[in-house]
Amino acid sequence: MKRFNIFLSVGMLMVFLSSCSKDFLDRMPQTNISEDMTFLNVKDLEVYTNSMYGMIGPNYSDGFSDNIAGLSGSSTTDNMVRSNLTVANAGGWDDWKSLRRINFMLQNVHKTKGDAASINHFIGIARLYRANWYYKMVMTYGDVPWYSAKIEENEEELLMKTQDPRTLVVDSVMADLEFAAEHIKPDGTNTRITKWAALTLLSRIALYEGSYRKYHTYLKLDQTSNVFFEKAAKAAKQVMDQGGFDIYNTGKIGEDYRALFSSTDLSANKEVIFYKKNSTGEGVANNSHTVFDYQWALSKDLMEEFLMKDGTRFTNQSGYDKKVITELFKDRDPRLAETIMEPGFKTNPELPVPYILKPTFGGYLQVKFYPRDPSIRLGWDLNYTDLPIMRYAEVLLNYAEAKAELNDISQADLDVTIGKLRKRVGMPNLVGGSVTVDPILAARYPNVSSNKAVILEIRRERRVELAAEGFRANDLNRWYVGQLFAENPKGMYVKGLGAFDVTGDGKVDIAILNSKDDVTPIANLPEDEKKDLVIYYLSENVIYLSEGTKGHILFARDRDQKREWKGDYYYYRPIPIQQTTLNPNLKQPFDWAK
Known part of the structure; x- marks a missing residue:
């Protein structure tokens, strides 16, 4: 055999x-x-x-990680934290x-x-x-x-x-x-x-x-x-x-960042170290349109980590945890609107109305990597944007983190790394001597001790800059914070059952109700508003609200199939049993043998 x-x-x-x-x-x-x-x-x-x-x-998703909220597919990590992964059903190897x-x-x-x-x-x-x-x-x-x-x-x-x-x-x-x-x-x-x-x-x-x-x-x-x-x-x-590389920055705040992920030609982009070329002429394409409202959306935790445009923390804002989606993007790091769909976003500029989100994934729809030009977004495996595999921004973040972990990072190092990334989007640099420990990040990464404030801010910058590029799960693993895989993700905040605006034009677009039998929260709406509503029912057992009739969107699957991080052996995957049968000298990693 x-x-x-x-x-x-x-x-x-x-x-x-x-x-x-x-x-x-x-x-x-x-x-x-x-x-x-x-x-x-x-x-x-x-x-x-x-x-x-x-x-x-290339990679254009953060898969099963704390950057993702609703997820319609599954993964090995997903199965593991729901206690469904065993040596008998493991794949790989x-x-x-x-x-x-x-x-x-x-x-x-x-x-x-x-x-x-x-x-x-x-x-x-x-x-x-x-x-x-x-x-x-x-x-x-x-x-x-x-x-x-x-x-x-x-x-x-x-x-x-x-x-x-x-x-x-x-x-x-x-x-x-x-x-x-x-x-x-x-x-x-x-x-x-x-x-x-x-x-x-x-x-x-x-x-x-x-x-x-x-x-x-x-x-x-x-x-x-x-x-x-x-x-x-x-x-x-x-x-x-x-290397002769540099951060792509023509002065177009937001657009320069977007161009890295939705361009049809990255060949001359000095930030791109290695990329996959796609072309109609060569018949080589990708499926990057699927990032948008198809299988997943991004998480509340990720959204909150983006700073205000003046460099202060969003989480220092009064009532930050109860801001609705139409309030989240004002005066924020411009990368937020290039990563998560801002109200008013159109998939085609010629459409009469903006895209109306579906709350069943949580509401924070990924737009990073979404091909903005409809003429190059032609269908399944028919998108013709080039896709970066390695870019200079990662190199700068690697350097900053390594130097910080060595406790040998200077302000000059921060200037040529984090400073360049923030300058592209019109934000102030990180000043190492004045940065304080963010208590939310400190709770998220409790094992950081030396050089804590700077390391936490570098981790923030890495999460924001590289969001949806496939790094996040590996970062959680290497930082020994696997328990974050087991935390139930949240979506957008909903002030209460009924109809509300998600496009930012002041008109109601969707409604969330308990069930089809209880329309009381929208009973007094004018008929012309009611007829155009897209209605979602909690009774359909896809989503629920953290406070019952209001709160952040949570997912029924996480409630019904609980997540749990069981120990250090969860940082590894079991070898399929057929492989250890063929070669009995192979040993299961850590406690997977049990």
């Missing part, structure tokens, strides 16, 4: 990556790779590594064919003839993808078997090995990334892996590992955390000093 699902023939591998440019590197490669591929020249390496590009892609593909090249590259720098460039790309693949496994399972070469079916001892310790695997990952950062060439389009993409990934992974070791003290690796913070800061600083 084939173990680990890694025995797929390399002859089945297809070079499938495409971007859209006339340059060879940006065209769909046409060559298939088979077991007898000999990697005789650099062009062979180039063609082969093209097949790896799909292993790192099944993508070893991707590792095999990478190791196949690395094992045969000694045959390649040509310029050494060019050969090392493509070796670096392969090692970057191996590092990324392995670190995702570490984030999911902790200890995993490390394989640096393609394993054959007759290599029984290797196939049946147990996991290697996290420290060995992470050291190997860092060696791969450091090789990649040293040898991948700095030039090339931003649809390709460059030195700067390698350094960005190095800073990302090193920051994760440093945080994980510092805050997950049960691992007894916290004394080594600074090594990784230093690597993260060093890699980020190299991008900052040598």
Whole structure:
């Protein structure tokens, strides 16, 4: 029987990556790779590594995290916190064919003839993808078997090995990334892996590992955390000093931020380090319109973390917790209206009326990544906006956080990181010497001790700037605050049952009632207003209000299928039982064996 699902023939591998440019590197490669591929020249390496590009892609959702309120789908974490995940029904652990593909090249590259720098460039790309693949496994399972070469079916001892310790695997990952950062060439389009993409990934992974070791003290690796913070800061600083990137800022407050996520051409954007090109001409598209009122909405907690435009806290406002949706956007950080739908938003400028939200997801609809131009939003998998994979803003945030965790951050560091991000949206910089501890953030992240006020504000900036880009769940994991996955999210505030305005024009748009049998709250409305109302009933058991007939929207599913964070083993996922049956030497992470 084939173990680990890694025995797929390399002859089945297809070079499938495409971007859209006339340059060879940006065209769909046409060559298939088979077991007898000999990697005789650099062009062979180039063609082969093209097949790896799909292993790192864009993300336009924060999935199951505290950034999300209502969610119609499910996830492994969702199932876990509702006590529905077991070793018997767990998935995953099944993508070893991707590792095999990478190791196949690395094992045969000694045959390649040509310029050494060019050969090392493509070796670096392969090692970057191996590092990324392995670190995702570490984030999911902790200890995993490390394989640096393609394993054959007759290599029984290797196939049946147990996991290697996290420290060995992470050291190997860092060696791969450091090789990649040293040898991948700095030039090339931003649809390709460059030195700067390698350094960005190095800073990302090193920051994760440093945080994980510092805050997950049960691992007894916290004394080594600074090594990784230093690597993260060093890699980020190299991008900052040598990469030629900058925060996209033409002076159009709000619009410049929006352009990063809804543009049809990011090729010349100096903030974009690596992106996926989509094009009608090449027939390459995405599904980013689904972020808007389709499967989820964003959370009250996320909304409240956006500051006022003058840099003060929204949560310092009188009655902040009871402001209705038409009151939330006034004098706020402009990124709020580029992330969550502001009343008056239209999906098409030519429409006579604004979009009317549905409260069943909570009301805070995601507009970040939504293609604003209807002409490029043509249907399922037919959106033609370019999607960023790595951008300079993350590099700045990685640097600021790593330096703060090292207790070595200066005002100059804040100026060139947080300051640049806030300047883009017309907001004042973070002044480290005068910042005070936000009690709400302190309660959210209770294990932050040294340099507390600054670290909390950097975490705020990271959450706001990178919202809906797929970072949040990993951040909660590495900061050791998994209990936030188990908190019931909230949506918008409703002053009481009845009809109310959600578009900001002063006219009622929707109503929330207890049931179809009780229309008393709208009985006195004029008929011309009543006939256009969209009515939602609490009796349909989708949403309810936190105070009965008023309050924040909560979700019946969270009430009926309670969330719970049961312990440290929830930071990992179980290995599927069929895999541990095939290889009894594999051990379940932490307490999953129980």
